[in-house]
Amino acid sequence: MRRFLVKRLWHAALTLFVMITGMFFMFRLLPGDPTATVISPALYPKAQAALKAQFGLDQPLWMQYFIYLKNLTVFDFGVSFHTLRPVAGEIGNRMVNTLVLILPSMIFAYFLGALVGAYMAWRRGSKAEGLLVLLATALQSTPVFWLGMLAILFFSLKLDLFPVGHIVSPGKFPQATWQMYFSLDFLHHLALPFMVNVAYQFCFPFLLMRSTMLSTIGEDYIELARMKGVPENKILYHHAMRNSLLPLATTLPMILGWAVAGSVVIETVFSWPGLGLLMVEAVGRSDYPVVQASFLLIAVLTVGGTLLADLMYGLLDPRISYK
Amino acid sequence: MLLDVQDLAKHYVLGEGFSNLFGLSNPQKIRAVDGVSLRLQPGEVLGLVGESGCGKSTLARILVGLELPSSGALLFNGNDIAEDIKSNRKQFHQKVQMVFQDPYGSLNPQHTIEEIVTRPLIYQQLGLSKAELKDRAIDALNDAEMMPAKRYLNKFPHELSGGQRQRVCIARALVLQPELIVADEPISMLDVSIKWSIVRLLKRLVKERNIGLIYITHDLSSVPAICDKLAIMYLGRVVESGLCDDIFKQATHPYTQALLAASPNPNPDVKRGRPNISGAIPNASNIPTGCRFHPRCPNAQPQCATEQPAERHRGYHRAECHFAFDVKIERTKRA
Amino acid sequence: MLRTFLNFFSIVWRSYAGKISLIVFTICMSLAVLGPIAAPYGPTERVYDAAGNLVRLAPPSWDHWLGTTLLGRDVWSQMLWGARPALTIGLLTALGTVVIGVNVGLLAGYLGGAVDSFLMRLTDIFLGLPFLPFIIVLLSLTGQNIWTIILAMMAVMWRSTARIVRAEVLSLRERQFIAAARTTGASDFDIIYREIAPNVMPFALVGITFALAWAIITEASIGFLGFGDPNVVSWGSIIYDAYASQMMYRAPWWVVPPGIAIMILVTSVYFMGRAYEEVVNPRIKQAG
Numbered sequence: 001m002r003r004f005l006v007k008r009l010w011h012a013a014l015t016l017f018v019m020i021t022g023m024f025f026m027f028r029l030l031p032g033d034p035t036a037t038v039i040s041p042a043l044y045p046k047a048q049a050a051l052k053a054q055f056g057l058d059q060p061l062w063m064q065y066f067i068y069l070k071n072l073t074v075f076d077f078g079v080s081f082h083t084l085r086p087v088a089g090e091i092g093n094r095m096v097n098t099l100v101l102i103l104p105s106m107i108f109a110y111f112l113g114a115l116v117g118a119y120m121a122w123r124r125g126s127k128a129e130g131l132l133v134l135l136a137t138a139l140q141s142t143p144v145f146w147l148g149m150l151a152i153l154f155f156s157l158k159l160d161l162f163p164v165g166h167i168v169s170p171g172k173f174p175q176a177t178w179q180m181y182f183s184l185d186f187l188h189h190l191a192l193p194f195m196v197n198v199a200y201q202f203c204f205p206f207l208l209m210r211s212t213m214l215s216t217i218g219e220d221y222i223e224l225a226r227m228k229g230v231p232e233n234k235i236l237y238h239h240a241m242r243n244s245l246l247p248l249a250t251t252l253p254m255i256l257g258w259a260v261a262g263s264v265v266i267e268t269v270f271s272w273p274g275l276g277l278l279m280v281e282a283v284g285r286s287d288y289p290v291v292q293a294s295f296l297l298i299a300v301l302t303v304g305g306t307l308l309a310d311l312m313y314g315l316l317d318p319r320i321s322y323k
Numbered sequence: 324m325l326l327d328v329q330d331l332a333k334h335y336v337l338g339e340g341f342s343n344l345f346g347l348s349n350p351q352k353i354r355a356v357d358g359v360s361l362r363l364q365p366g367e368v369l370g371l372v373g374e375s376g377c378g379k380s381t382l383a384r385i386l387v388g389l390e391l392p393s394s395g396a397l398l399f400n401g402n403d404i405a406e407d408i409k410s411n412r413k414q415f416h417q418k419v420q421m422v423f424q425d426p427y428g429s430l431n432p433q434h435t436i437e438e439i440v441t442r443p444l445i446y447q448q449l450g451l452s453k454a455e456l457k458d459r460a461i462d463a464l465n466d467a468e469m470m471p472a473k474r475y476l477n478k479f480p481h482e483l484s485g486g487q488r489q490r491v492c493i494a495r496a497l498v499l500q501p502e503l504i505v506a507d508e509p510i511s512m513l514d515v516s517i518k519w520s521i522v523r524l525l526k527r528l529v530k531e532r533n534i535g536l537i538y539i540t541h542d543l544s545s546v547p548a549i550c551d552k553l554a555i556m557y558l559g560r561v562v563e564s565g566l567c568d569d570i571f572k573q574a575t576h577p578y579t580q581a582l583l584a585a586s587p588n589p590n591p592d593v594k595r596g597r598p599n600i601s602g603a604i605p606n607a608s609n610i611p612t613g614c615r616f617h618p619r620c621p622n623a624q625p626q627c628a629t630e631q632p633a634e635r636h637r638g639y640h641r642a643e644c645h646f647a648f649d650v651k652i653e654r655t656k657r658a
Numbered sequence: 659m660l661r662t663f664l665n666f667f668s669i670v671w672r673s674y675a676g677k678i679s680l681i682v683f684t685i686c687m688s689l690a691v692l693g694p695i696a697a698p699y700g701p702t703e704r705v706y707d708a709a710g711n712l713v714r715l716a717p718p719s720w721d722h723w724l725g726t727t728l729l730g731r732d733v734w735s736q737m738l739w740g741a742r743p744a745l746t747i748g749l750l751t752a753l754g755t756v757v758i759g760v761n762v763g764l765l766a767g768y769l770g771g772a773v774d775s776f777l778m779r780l781t782d783i784f785l786g787l788p789f790l791p792f793i794i795v796l797l798s799l800t801g802q803n804i805w806t807i808i809l810a811m812m813a814v815m816w817r818s819t820a821r822i823v824r825a826e827v828l829s830l831r832e833r834q835f836i837a838a839a840r841t842t843g844a845s846d847f848d849i850i851y852r853e854i855a856p857n858v859m860p861f862a863l864v865g866i867t868f869a870l871a872w873a874i875i876t877e878a879s880i881g882f883l884g885f886g887d888p889n890v891v892s893w894g895s896i897i898y899d900a901y902a903s904q905m906m907y908r909a910p911w912w913v914v915p916p917g918i919a920i921m922i923l924v925t926s927v928y929f930m931g932r933a934y935e936e937v938v939n940p941r942i943k944q945a946g
């Protein structure tokens with residue numbers, strides 16, 4: 001058990017390390033000079049050299065790499081080429097914004113998907129089931145950003161129910177950041193991206209729950225319970241569902257991680273100032289310290305999700321030996 | 324001499340490896356084959372008989388080169404082939420072929436019969452043309468009595484019956500024109516009605532082409548119909564060997580006698596019970612001292628528990644028992 | 659190989675949902691092939707009326723079935739042109755993904771030991787990689803054309819096929835027909851590619867369909883984020899143009915059709931994949 005844990009942690013750390021290293025060298029070795037935007041080639045050579053020194057770009061590559069690693073250990077992500085301020089200052093808030101959007105909507109979508117999936121497995125073969133499966137598949141096949149745009153088109157522009165985007169109304173930004181998350185204005189802004197994300201993320205748990213339920217329902221002990229006269233809904237929720245929860249529970253963290261990675265799209269549609277949007281903007285501005293930092297944080301979340309999923313699977317599934 | 328096996332052994336060591344570096348587990352030694360000697364002439368059928376777990380399949384896998392022996396010598400036409408298997412695997416496999424127990428599991432489900440039978444020729448890189456490949460496949464199928472062969476070429480294994488599948492396995496073995504075939508329980512998974520035809524087919528092929536055949540079975544009933552010689556295995560060793568007739572008429576090892584007693588009817592239709600001896604076959608990782616059969620032997624004497632019996636023989640008839648060919652004991656037992 | 663492929667269509671055709679999705683998919687394929695020929699206008703052609711004025715944001719009419727864009731482009735024509743990149747990018751990516759994934763899975767599963775550990779660590783790394791962010795970064799560094807888009811997607815997507823195939827190979831290699839092949843003189847290469855590979859083809863085909871679905875959506879997302887090939891009109895880039903113009907409200911006919919097209923195409927791909935998987939993967943079949 002301990003060995004299993006240590007091994008998984010070590011693998012996750014290795015994964016992150018390889019990603020950090022890969023990212024670092026990708027930026028510096030691939031064609032295209034990302035520093036061109038800050039250090040304009042039009043500047044005097046002296047000015048160029050001074051700027052390079054300021055960003056540490058005058059050091060040999062491997063020195064830059066070690067300095068970068070060393071700085072990472074104290075959460076120093078360097079200085080933004082765009083704002084010329086430390087990246088660490090902004091990125092924490094951005095991450096919270098992303099999580100505030102993704103976590104609740106994902107967890108809600110998961111519960112909803114599981115319940116509906118279980119119910120539809122019970123009503124297998126009915127018209128409602130066929131329709132819902134079709135609907136869920138269609139939703140899964142729809143680009144989220146398009147779904148978001150339709151939502152904006154209808155709920156914001158046509159019905160004027162929700163704001164078009166952003167996290168709070170302009171000028172209403174509160175004194176302290178934390179206060180924002182408790183304002184009605186914030187919730188008003190959250191509603192639409194939340195709903196869209198739920199609609200999109202609902203499909204996976206729904207389809208998974210339905211198919212695992214269907215295979216559980218066919219098993220002997222369920223038949224037995226039915227023969228013993230246990231009421232149908234009791235069988236559904238006590239017997240069949242409990243056994244179908246394992247694959248669902250163990251995939252949740254991984255899907256969460258992937259949803260964070262997918263947040264680039266939904267945040268862009270709703271101009272939601274999260275990590276994903278930050279990254280897209282930074283890529284557009286060639287602000288690579290910011291790109292690296294935001295990518296790294298997203299990677300921590302996805303790798304963490306995969307790790308958690310693995311650990312949960314190891315803990316919950318009695319068939320797995322801790323190897 | 325086509326095949327001459329001398330004192331062949333295969334020992335598996337379990338629980339070795341990384342954890343053992345720290346002395347966390349003590350490795351277990353499984354003596355699956357523990358000093359076997361066999362001889363076979365071309366055109367001869369040697370039956371290898373023994374209970375489940377006595378090491379028959381392990382021996383077979385070594386003979387066809389799927390595994391390397393831990394010790395002992397393997398002479399093929401007088402040459403040591405242990406080296407051949409390592410350095411010239413392809414050629415070695417051309418001479419020795421195997422027919423497996425499970426005719427479904429030993430055919431690739433995604434291949435047609437034609438592909439299955441021609442693959443050996445392709446793997447051997449004989450440089451045959453497509454037409455030649457097909458001809459050879461048809462010949463091999465005809466030889467295995469899959470007639471008309473053409474009708475089966477494009478079929479898949481799942482479209483055939485068990486007996487037909489086993490014929491395809493035999494055709495696959497024949498297509499390389501081997502000198503030795505090892506058949507590991509080739510009829511044990513077949514329907515009763517076709518067992519005999521497969522046995523007859525094997526016998527005919529061996530005699531017509533002068534191939535050597537090692538016929539492995541845990542079931543004595545099919546033995547008289549096909550075997551010339553017999554070797555009885557117990558816990559990784561051959562405890563009695565000789566001409567088929569001699570053993571059936573004058574079995575001298577108590578284990579052989581028990582096996583024979585449990586199978587009065589040389590007819591494969593009759594399901595056979597376990598040998599008429601007490602207890603189960605011991606684990607190959609924990610072989611008894613002295614005579615390995617002594618915990619179950621009805622004739623065991625005190626010396627049997629400590630002294631390993633030497634081989635005794637009368638002509639070609641050999642047995643590993645302190646009292647083999649001992650007339651007095653035979654008499655007292657009969658009385 | 660070819661056999662498994664043909665078998666795919668016959669299996670999909672057997673089920674009701676499979677039949678419909680196969681028809682829908684075929685229609686999309688023919689659009690991709692014939693669309694540009696049938697399109698009344700070029701993908702970036704600006705349409706002028708008789709008086710010589712640009713036809714901006716015209717609602718659907720007989721002349722412009724799906725209306726026009728802010729720059730006076732015919733949406734219906736753009737839709738027809740956009741099918742081809744969506745499907746070529748999707749199919750090439752799916753194919754490449756599966757080729758890499760199957761090979762990694764075969765080698766890891768069959769060779770085992772250090773090769774397996776290495777390849778599986780690599781798969782873990784890619785499994786933890788944030789998909790879209792990575793592709794965006796890669797595209798921003800390597801330039802944006804459909805080839806880099808395909809390569810970038812392939813670089814990430816092989817991971818799941820590799821895992822599935824490896825698990826399958828682990829059990830296949832213990833089967834008796836592998837030993838049988840070995841006794842006839844098959845080399846490791848023969849065993850991997852001639853004996854085992856045909857048996858993982860069904861998994862590869864399931865992989866292809868799901869990779870195709872993913873690739874189409876991802877290509878659209880890349881286009882929407884503004885990282886698509888600027889010279890190619892795809893369904894994703896039409897949506898991006900509409901979004902960037904901020905004219906969605908005035909021209910829903912511009913936004914809605916490309917999204918629906920993606921939805922229909924990907925749904926049909928998913929249903930084909932599932933219809934096939936239900937038959938070849940008995941565990942799921944049992945459930946149905």
Ligand SMILES: Nc1ncnc2c1ncn2[C@@H]1O[C@H](COP(=O)(O)OP(=O)(O)OP(=O)(O)O)[C@@H](O)[C@H]1O
Pocket residue numbers: 335353354355373374375376377378379380381382541606607
């Ligand atoms: N790869 C292996 N590793 C460890 N032990 C093994 C291995 N292969 C076989 N054994 C052991 O060797 C012994 C002999 O096995 P083998 O398969 O040769 O018996 P068998 O006579 O063919 O039995 P059966 O009639 O059941 O086929 C058994 O105790 C088995 O557990």
Ligand code: SF4
Pocket residue numbers: 576577578614615616617618620621622623624627632643644645646647
């Ligand atoms: S040596 Fe002893 S124990 Fe072994 S078979 Fe002969 S009589 Fe039985």
Ligand SMILES: [Mg+2]
Pocket residue numbers: 379380381507
């Ligand atoms: Mg055996």
